[in-house]
Amino acid sequence: MVIVEDLYDIYGTLIAKKGERITQHLIKRVKNMPKKNKKRAAMKNTFIYRDVKKTIHDPRYRIIFDEGHIKKAKILKIAGNTFFEDGIIKELAYMKKNLPYTYKHELIVGSLTIKMTLALKAHRLNSRTASYGAFTHDIGKNRIAKKVLSKPTALTVKEYEFIRTHPTIGFLLLVRYEKKKDSRSAITAYQHHERLDGTGYPNGLRKISIYAQLVAANDILDALLAKRPYRKESFKLRVALDYLLEEVEAKRLNRDAVYALISFARKDKPEINELKVSLRKRGKSPKGNVYGKLVHAVYHW
Ligand SMILES: [Fe+2]
Ligand SMILES: [Fe+2]
Numbered sequence: 001m002v003i004v005e006d007l008y009d010i011y012g013t014l015i016a017k018k019g020e021r022i023t024q025h026l027i028k029r030v031k032n033m034p035k036k037n038k039k040r041a042a043m044k045n046t047f048i049y050r051d052v053k054k055t056i057h058d059p060r061y062r063i064i065f066d067e068g069h070i071k072k073a074k075i076l077k078i079a080g081n082t083f084f085e086d087g088i089i090k091e092l093a094y095m096k097k098n099l100p101y102t103y104k105h106e107l108i109v110g111s112l113t114i115k116m117t118l119a120l121k122a123h124r125l126n127s128r129t130a131s132y133g134a135f136t137h138d139i140g141k142n143r144i145a146k147k148v149l150s151k152p153t154a155l156t157v158k159e160y161e162f163i164r165t166h167p168t169i170g171f172l173l174l175v176r177y178e179k180k181k182d183s184r185s186a187i188t189a190y191q192h193h194e195r196l197d198g199t200g201y202p203n204g205l206r207k208i209s210i211y212a213q214l215v216a217a218n219d220i221l222d223a224l225l226a227k228r229p230y231r232k233e234s235f236k237l238r239v240a241l242d243y244l245l246e247e248v249e250a251k252r253l254n255r256d257a258v259y260a261l262i263s264f265a266r267k268d269k270p271e272i273n274e275l276k277v278s279l280r281k282r283g284k285s286p287k288g289n290v291y292g293k294l295v296h297a298v299y300h301w
Contacts, residue, residue, distance in 0.1 A: 001168050001202050004161070007143060009176050010090045011036045022168055030175050031183075037086035040179070044080030048092055048107070048135070052079050055107040060225050063237070064261070065111070068269035075114045082131040087177035091139050099149065102141050105222050110135035112218040112261075113211075119260045119272065123210060133188030133211050137219065140170030140189060167193055168202055188212045192219055195252040210254075217244060217257035237265055245277065 007016045015030055043049045056065050056072055065072055084092075096103045113134035117125040141149060144166055148159045155163070170189035178186060191212035194200035200208075200216075208216075224240035227233075235243070241262055247253040259272045266275075 001165070003168075004165055005143070007169060007172060009036070009173065010087050010094065015172055015176055022172075027172075027175060030172055033176065035177075035179070038179070039086045040083045041086070041089060042080060043082045043084060043135075046084070046089055047096070048084075048089070049076075049080050051096070051103075052076065052107050052111060055104060056111050058108065060237070061108065061112075063267070064264045065115070066264075066267075066269075068264070070115055070118045074118065075111055078114045078127045078131055079110060079135070082128055082135065084132070084136075085177045085179060088136060088139070088174070091142055091173065091177075092136075095139070095142055098146060099141060101226070102138055102149070105219075105226065106135055106138055108222045109137060109215060109218045112221070113214050115264065116214050116218070116257060116260045119263065120214075120256050123256070125210065125214075129184050130211050130214060133185035134215050134218070136170070136174060136185055137189050137192045137215050138166065138170065139173055140166035140168065142173075143169045164193075164201055167191070184209065184211060188215055192216050196254070197251050199252065213254040214257045217253050217261060220244060220247070220253070221261060241265060 001022045003016045003018055003020045003022070006014060006018050009015055013033070013036065015033070016026060020026060043052070053076060056075065065075070092103065092106070095106070110131060113130050114127055117123075117127040117130045144163055148155070148162060151159065167190050171186045174186035174189055175183055187209050188211045190202075191200075191205065191208050192215045194203065194205045194208045194212065195216070196206060196208060196213070198204045198206045221240055221244060224235040224243060225237065241258075244253060244258045244261065248255045248258045256272060259275050259277070262277060263270050263272055263275050270276075
């Protein structure tokens with residue numbers, strides 16, 4: 001993977017030059033660059049928290065965030081106690097202004113991922129690590145031209161390849177801002193388009209961080225439910241969940257993550273190990289979509 005344009009952090013410092021390869025050496029260099037603003041803030045003390053509170057009431061997600069035994073207040077508490085470095089808060093402010101659709105998507109995927117970690121108790125996940133990574137997974141899109149991201153017509157090969165650099169860009173930005181040594185959220189950004197069968201990008205990995213696997217399922221769900229410039233209608237929740245199930249059957253997505261979403265979408269909110277899933281009843285994707293085309297669109301950004 002090569003950097004396609006000079007990459008700057010939000011303070012205007014050059015992080016990586018056009019044409020540079022992503023190597024351990026480059027990652028180490030970015031990690032060791034002097035930090036610009038060492039301040040961190042709990043999300044609850046920022047505009048992001050107010051926006052999450054609104055987003056969690058999005059009518060498309062009513063049933064999903066509907067109470068059950070995992071309350072909205074619990075999700076908000078974990079989100080609110082997630083600490084972000086100053087650079088990340090500034091990136092999200094920039095995204096809110098320039099890419100409002102992507103910003104809202106970050107907030108939905110963040111909230112869903114927290115809920116998932118609370119449902120998947122057996123995995124012993126750290127909800128705050130998940131929260132940090134999920135709320136920032138698409139931060140790399142801040143460096144992709146808006147006219148490319150929202151292009152209603154087919155992309156050129158160059159544009160398509162450019163969009164597909166967003167996990168790598170996001171990874172480098174997070175490595176740049178994060179103070180923690182393990183950078184698990186940077187890895188979530190890096191791996192959220194990888195698929196368990198090795199068909200994802202940027203590296204075609206089969207061994208993917210569990211946090212990136214959860215984000216991947218939520219990422220696709222929100223892409224299907226959203227109105228996008230490249231398709232007329234969004235998916236109904238039921239049809240979107242069927243699509244995710246097919247991805248589990250094809251061994252591309254994490255089964256427990258998708259089962260958790262199905263459980264959230266049921267009124268009785270069954271435990272995941274008690275969930276009965278019918279593989280027969282399939283709904284139809286919205287009119288005006290060629291399924292293959294849509295898969296292509298969903299899959300690649
Ligand atoms: Fe993405
Ligand atoms: Fe995303």
